[in-house]
Amino acid sequence: MNLDWLDAFLISGLFSVVIIIGLGLLLHLQLGLARIANFGVVGFFGIGMYAFGVMFVKVDWPFSEVWAFFISLAFGTLVAGLSGLLVGWLIADLDEDGVLVGTLGFATAVLILATTEQDLTGGALGLGGLKFPYDIGSVKANEFLWLIIVTTVVALILLYVGRVHRSPYGRLLIAVGANEPLARSLGKPAFRTKLWLFAVGSAGMGLLGALFGVMVRFLDISNLGIDVTLAAMVALVLGGTARVWGAVIGGFLTIGLFEIVVQSYIPFPQGWYGQAIPVVRQMVFGATLIVVLLFRPLGILGDMRRDKLMRSMHGG
């Protein structure tokens, strides 16, 4: 396959966009529908990534690598889901401040564990030895195929989120987010609903983390910074917290613009790339968040339109 037209930067840029969109979509279920501000996105992402990586690299698998790959992937997803269940249980009854502190604290705990458990994770030195479950030739071709696979996974997440909006489950999430006591008085188990929402969302974030780990092939604690959470959150808020396509549009406008357009096509001095650009990115994202919340708090797409949706589904 001739991939000369494809820039390696473009692949990694698009890959970041797709991953952030996936995280933003899962965050949308929590923040946009059930109104739980999960600031621990990177924690679940990281748990999935490391659980997968450690399982794949450190265990002496008796069968083929492809099998080991998929078992490790399932393991990473499962561990992230279980950690979501635990965190959900801790925060389900807390108010907004408590949720913020609890989820942020969880992400920090994951970072510290990955740093200190050197025997397992390699600590600050990192963990190598990850690889694609296939080999179709050049590194670029392998990466390109992985980009397509991960894009498919994120498209499925998008499809799921869209279906949730059109299902009784989505209605329950919105109801619990809008008025929990009223939902409870109608017989809805608000606590359990939040718990499962967290478990499923976290499992998804963990899966994305593992898929990300495969692409970078070297797990490094610098992947566990708050900037991942921030990127997903800024993308979602910019696009529209309450809308299905919010994270997609926001993802392209934030990470897309920054990672692809700014980094690849604007000729900055070479010395800026290592230090200055990541810092500038954080500043621009922070400023974007402030401006959006001031002038268009519901994002570019605006509020959800249940009236339109109901008319299209059940209207005469």
Added chain:
Amino acid sequence: MVAEAKEQQPPAARPQIKVEKAVKSFSGRVVVDIDELVLGDQPIEGLIGPNGAGKTTLMRMIMHSTPLDQGTVTLYPSGINGEGIVLSALPTHRMARHGVVKSNQVIMDFDKLTILDSLLLAVAQHKYEQPQRIFDEKRVYDESAARIHEYLEFFAFGDPTQFAGSAGEKKLLDIVRCLLLEPRFLLLDEPTAGLPEELTEKVMQLIRDLAATGTAVVIVEHDLSVIWNLSNEVHFMAEGNVVMRGSPQEIRKNKTVIEKYLGEGHV
């Protein structure tokens, strides 16, 4: 087949609720202190009393949306001599499953959900509201559309795919949600407050119909014509306790009730 079997069954005995040694205080002030109270002797019972008598708090205690300081609330699904379920040991969301449902005094609504959404939420069974059930909207709608539209037409709601606009509409929506849960024991906290006369009549008619099918109804209302009109029995509450119970005729003539609540000259 199932419907036929249902019709052949004799109407089940009316459920009753017993409140025992129930105490609730807010920042040191005792709001409810009831030694023993049985609700549901009669199909429709009124609960009246001056502001601050503890009527709303009592109802919230029954629903366990306000936890009790002491005491128990027990539901007897087939009358006081049958088996009991201790409601005060259950979380609020389990009440609806036992048929215990309460309407809200203050207007409660889900912003962002349309009228139809709100009603579909009330009827949707728990099994359809799981993360993996993402293709069940049509099923939930088809199961309940007839019932929902019956109520929507009865109260002459506008387009159900719109949001509830006025306070009255939200109040009605609250009551319809309660009715859709098919209550066996219905607590109504000022159901007609703020409703125009014509709608008050309609609500009263629905309550009567419901009570005739074996549902126990307890109603708190400041519009006393509703109480005198509907109730088979009236509880008079003052200072956190039910101090008197009797037929509407007895209660409205009672000296204490007139002094403490109704005022001289009330007929």
